[in-house]
Amino acid sequence: MEKILVIAGREFRAAVLNKAFLVSLILMPVLILISSNASSIAQGWKSQKARSIAIIDRTPGIGVEAVPTLRLLRERELGQGAPAEKSRSDTTENGGLPGGQLALLEFESITPPADPAEALKLRYDLGRRVAAGELAAFFDIGPAALETNPQPTGEASVTYYTDKALDRDILLGVGVKLMTIVQLQRTATQNPLLLMRKERRYSPAEIVGLVEAAGKTASKGLIQRDLPTLSESGAVLEGKEVQSGLRPLVPIFAAIFLFMIVLIGAQPQLQGVIEEKMNRIGEVLLGSATSFQLLCGKLLGMTGTGLVLSMVYVGGGLMAARHWNLAGDLRWDLPAWFFLFQGLALLLFGSLFIAVGSACSDMKQAQTLLMPVSISLSIPLMFLLPVMEDPTGSLARSLSFIPLATPTVMLCRLAAAPNLPLWEPILGAFLVLVTTVGAIWVAGRIFRIGFLTTGKAPSLMELYRWIFSRS
């Protein structure tokens, strides 16, 4: 037992009395704080400007009273102090009415034309207003929405037109509520107690009362479409129907996949550099090539490996999407952006990982120096959901121009907002490129000295000297 304790004591001291332990001791709570408050931070960055939603109600007669009901619901929310935090945790399943989402929404009632072609033209015009930012989205309540056994088509349901992958405020705050209103009004058409009314409909106040009493909302039947477009001949084309659940997954999946490929590619490079140092291969290599040639060779090899991995997975994913008829939901420019940002991220983070590897003599030392790099790689992931929900908001835009976060965040924005102005990803890519060149220069300076240095890891001051010293 005594020997066990002696060994345990040595292991404990070795683990605790080093810089890595102290750094993680300080950084861990900071990371937990950031990750747990990412949603609140995002909320703080969220635009407080009111957004407009247009609603076309094509049901006969007085319609479903959608706009007055939504306005009343919004007043109720505001009257309850717009419990935004509560609303985030409420779901339609637990019976609570999602609140707070309507607080910053304005509703515009659009009178529908009788002619279907005119109706399509109207939807196209509204789509243009959405693309221009005048409207956040628009809804179309089909003419057959109040039929008792409606077919699951746009004519008999509610269609949500948007250019975003996911906007929970609109989807849950308006889409789900509109479906609830439609379903309640559908029951009103069968309710004998309403026979005396001019039209068998519930009033907005009654609907609000029923929703609150029943505590249930419904989303079944809600259809999501892209904005209508124009064909080459100038004819208006209906927007593509968004397949269930795939669209919201793409931005998150793309960003996390990019992150994983960087880790898969860069981590072995770090270990490889340490191995080359330890096995003294570095001396042989540097006798044949300059440190810059060696670093660039390693980076290009790693980037090539990462891109091949990406091509296999992305290609496989696209083929699978096509096989299961989900490909129509995917934008074909996205893989190009993905490969661009993937390549840049591999070069940027790869150079930093190699610099860390060349400065250290073993993995324990590397863990300490790697911490800031790993954190800068993983923090953007904590903000993916808010970025995806509001890809053109201040938070998303600001994060996507911080070069270390650009690859993941900009990719997420590109996948979530198809109409992102082209200059934004181009500027983002340019900033990452400039930072990558700088990172490779710094890595090269560290590499040329660190690769032949053994012993303890350098201090920050030594690293500074390595970077800026002449020889």
Added chain:
Amino acid sequence: MTHAVVLTRATKRFGRKVAVDQMDLSVRRGSVTGFLGPNGSGKTTTLRLITRLYEPEEGTVEVLGSVREKCASDRVGYLPEERGLYRSMKVLELLCFFARLKGVRSPEASVREWLGRLDLAEAAGLKVEALSKGMAQRVQFIGAVAHRPELVILDEPFSGLDPVHAAQISDAIRELKAAGSTVILSTHDMDVAERMCDSLVLIHEGRKVLDGTWAEVRSRHGRVTVRARLADGPIDTSRLPGVERCADLGAETAIVLEPGVDSQELLRALQQQGPITRFDLGESTLREIFLDLVGATRMEEAAA
């Protein structure tokens, strides 16, 4: 251009430690030059300056006519003191990789030829991790020479080799010299240096202590040594002329004469002490000169 390597007041520091101090050195083209010196004397740092692994803080290092450019590196072969091989690579693949790094487009034939010459033909398909220490050492040697370099720098090329394979490496070095290559050889083995090197450089405390051909070194620093024995007992060295120092070897005495002293005078003085049963004349070995010089430097430093 008669010199393959010229160091002019080259200085390299690591923090406060001066590893190479104002080194002036020339290595003649086509020669085999031995770098000697105790551990930590600056030999390896000097070699690393020549291979451009380090840049001098002061002075210049000219290699094959090029002062700063890295372009000479393809014409230089380097065997480092501590062996560096990728353990998971196969021997042939690894050696071809090293040769390609040196600019050889199709290195396989040359590599296979060297493998055959050093009894490693059957190891071509083996992974490096499966090699013995001696085999790995020879593989590393091939990595330094397979691209037919003009300048070959070998840091302790014989360590870990048995006499048969050491002789193979020696032959290979002679062949390189015969083919016109310049060889710089760093070694602790004085016999090897004495036997193989055309000129010698002794480095101590980062400075060049000795430089020249073996004949020059011997004429400058060599001493006549005598091993003598008397039939009647020990030799009274205080009564002998021109003795610089002596050592009691038990039955015999080793005597080092001062420069210019005639050994016949010593013989006559010994005869006066009694019948002589042994009187062997010899010249200083490189080991003795090395120990003399390094010891003297250390004493001078202590006195200073």
